[in-house]
Amino acid sequence: MHVIGTAGHVDHGKSSLVRALTGIDPDRLKEEKARQMTIDLGFAWLDLPGFADPVGIIDVPGHRDFIENMLAGVGGIDALLLVIAADEGIMPQTREHLAIIDLLQIRTGIVVLTKTDLVQDQEWLQLVELEITELLSQTALAHAPIMSVSARTGEGIESLRERIGLMLQGLPPPPDLNRPRLWVDRVFTIAGFGTVVTGTLLDGVLRVGQEVSIQPKGIKARVRGLQSHHQEREIIQPGSRAAVNLAGIDRESIQRGQLLTLPGQSSSSYFAFGRFRHLMEASRPLRYNAEVKLFVGTAETVARVRLLEGESLAPGAETWIRLDLRDALPLSRGDRFILRYPSPGETIGGGEIIDPAAGFRFRRSQPDLIPRLEALADADPVKLVTQIAVEPLTVRQISEKTQLPLDTVSEALQIASGRGMITQLDTRFWVEKQTFQSLLERLTRSLTEFHQNEPLRPGMRPEKLRAALKLEPAPCEALLETALQQGLIKRALSGIVLLPNFAVRWSKTQKANIDKLMRAFEAAPYTPPSVKEASEMVGPDVLTSLVELGELRQVSPEVLFTPVVFERLVLAIRDALEATGHTSVALLRDQFSTTRKYALGLLEYLNAQGITKRDGDNHILASGDWAKILP
Numbered sequence: 001m002h003v004i005g006t007a008g009h010v011d012h013g014k015s016s017l018v019r020a021l022t023g024i025d026p027d028r029l030k031e032e033k034a035r036q037m038t039i040d041l042g043f044a045w046l047d048l049p050g051f052a053d054p055v056g057i058i059d060v061p062g063h064r065d066f067i068e069n070m071l072a073g074v075g076g077i078d079a080l081l082l083v084i085a086a087d088e089g090i091m092p093q094t095r096e097h098l099a100i101i102d103l104l105q106i107r108t109g110i111v112v113l114t115k116t117d118l119v120q121d122q123e124w125l126q127l128v129e130l131e132i133t134e135l136l137s138q139t140a141l142a143h144a145p146i147m148s149v150s151a152r153t154g155e156g157i158e159s160l161r162e163r164i165g166l167m168l169q170g171l172p173p174p175p176d177l178n179r180p181r182l183w184v185d186r187v188f189t190i191a192g193f194g195t196v197v198t199g200t201l202l203d204g205v206l207r208v209g210q211e212v213s214i215q216p217k218g219i220k221a222r223v224r225g226l227q228s229h230h231q232e233r234e235i236i237q238p239g240s241r242a243a244v245n246l247a248g249i250d251r252e253s254i255q256r257g258q259l260l261t262l263p264g265q266s267s268s269s270y271f272a273f274g275r276f277r278h279l280m281e282a283s284r285p286l287r288y289n290a291e292v293k294l295f296v297g298t299a300e301t302v303a304r305v306r307l308l309e310g311e312s313l314a315p316g317a318e319t320w321i322r323l324d325l326r327d328a329l330p331l332s333r334g335d336r337f338i339l340r341y342p343s344p345g346e347t348i349g350g351g352e353i354i355d356p357a358a359g360f361r362f363r364r365s366q367p368d369l370i371p372r373l374e375a376l377a378d379a380d381p382v383k384l385v386t387q388i389a390v391e392p393l394t395v396r397q398i399s400e401k402t403q404l405p406l407d408t409v410s411e412a413l414q415i416a417s418g419r420g421m422i423t424q425l426d427t428r429f430w431v432e433k434q435t436f437q438s439l440l441e442r443l444t445r446s447l448t449e450f451h452q453n454e455p456l457r458p459g460m461r462p463e464k465l466r467a468a469l470k471l472e473p474a475p476c477e478a479l480l481e482t483a484l485q486q487g488l489i490k491r492a493l494s495g496i497v498l499l500p501n502f503a504v505r506w507s508k509t510q511k512a513n514i515d516k517l518m519r520a521f522e523a524a525p526y527t528p529p530s531v532k533e534a535s536e537m538v539g540p541d542v543l544t545s546l547v548e549l550g551e552l553r554q555v556s557p558e559v560l561f562t563p564v565v566f567e568r569l570v571l572a573i574r575d576a577l578e579a580t581g582h583t584s585v586a587l588l589r590d591q592f593s594t595t596r597k598y599a600l601g602l603l604e605y606l607n608a609q610g611i612t613k614r615d616g617d618n619h620i621l622a623s624g625d626w627a628k629i630l631p
Contacts, residue, residue: 038066062097075336082101208234259297259330288312303326322358457541458498458545488500494549530560
């Protein structure tokens, strides 16, 4: 479904128009009724013939003192009713509201000329309409129709209602990207039900029973109930007004400006790149590092503007910017934003978020920065998925960052791969080709330096490589698997990573000591030398290498086994568990004529791996995932 918003100067009849259209008074606060002036957002809905669901309406304040409340209301609307009083014509807030609507690129709307019952002079009405047409000519609403109504007498209301229906029928359905996002515009509690938030649902559906996350704090909650226009729903479709009853979260934990979404589907950032248009009416040039207020959805925070081209931007000009935010926000590519000077308050421009997860470090002189942003702003899915994958990402992550549907992303990735623009890592991750080559070079360089500095160590542990490559565990493992398939690295049984042509070269003395140690393990396979004894025989560095090479298996700070004996013991424990459901230190000790130290060390190792667990003096099956430790 779709949501309509109002806009216009104070006392031009926005709330009266909503009441006339819907029968609902959008002014809900006592102060609003006392002052007969809208202060905060008001909400209503309109039933239209041919529409299965009501159309949501958001009524905004028109007074300049409440412009920031107005901004919280128009961020998620699909169409606009620009309200202008016939007896006054265009006023200052008419112009500011229209400028905001134009910056948000809301292209569908109707100009409603209200209070026509107060004007008898037809020439005056014609002049007002000419002035409106001229004002709209250079905006996104250039072709909006003008309709005359009187909320007091009802004249023109029915025609306006019909025109709204025709306008909405011409709009495409709201996109469903399988990523529900709801910018919270109200929070309240209902006795017996708990916390309720409201907002306009974007980009996906919400269902009763779903787990949700409140960003940027990441607080988890569960959807206890859903309503749209006071009707109970099991599912809310994108583009609808929604009231979400949340379980597991208190009223004080949520406020206007936060985002309700699904866990793992949105992350918050303190930095974002965007395309910015400076209003021609701005009072002065925008300077590099200027402090502004940023408005996105229903969110508001202070930001610093880093111009990417030059030290200042003249009114009427456009440029690329980076926004450094005081508070992290869960932004998405394509989000429209508005900037205002904080004091004195002034709307100065707005634009579109292009890269919502810009890093802390950047250089304006970086030659590929603006071309990359231009490519991100391009509508071509193949270029877009390639530019966004400057780090290993899954198909779902790319979909979330680009706001493209999953099937579109999958198709674009296959095309980009065929053109040699992007590389698949293992089966889950995709990364832009140059970034992939850079990661391989860093991987090889890190291993080369390690081998040079640690000649007795067979290779690097995966966690050390992750730190060197600055990758998360899953994408790093995918990169290592891809490099292994290409023959660029080898992996030992212990999981360590080394270059294919590297081998530890022992001295004669070290080799003799190792042979002596291994004979000791063969002589007493179930009561072999302890870690301390083995270290004394070959030296701590050599012992570490033997463990990393997989020549020995360490199961506790004191206990080592050879791989053959380790496997024999583990298989015996597995057989005992399958036969009787349990084993114990005493049983294992007696079966292999070992000692308590060795039996206990091995069983505690299996417990630590989550394969078994302790039950009194016995050890029983837990996960039973023997593949974690057996070859």
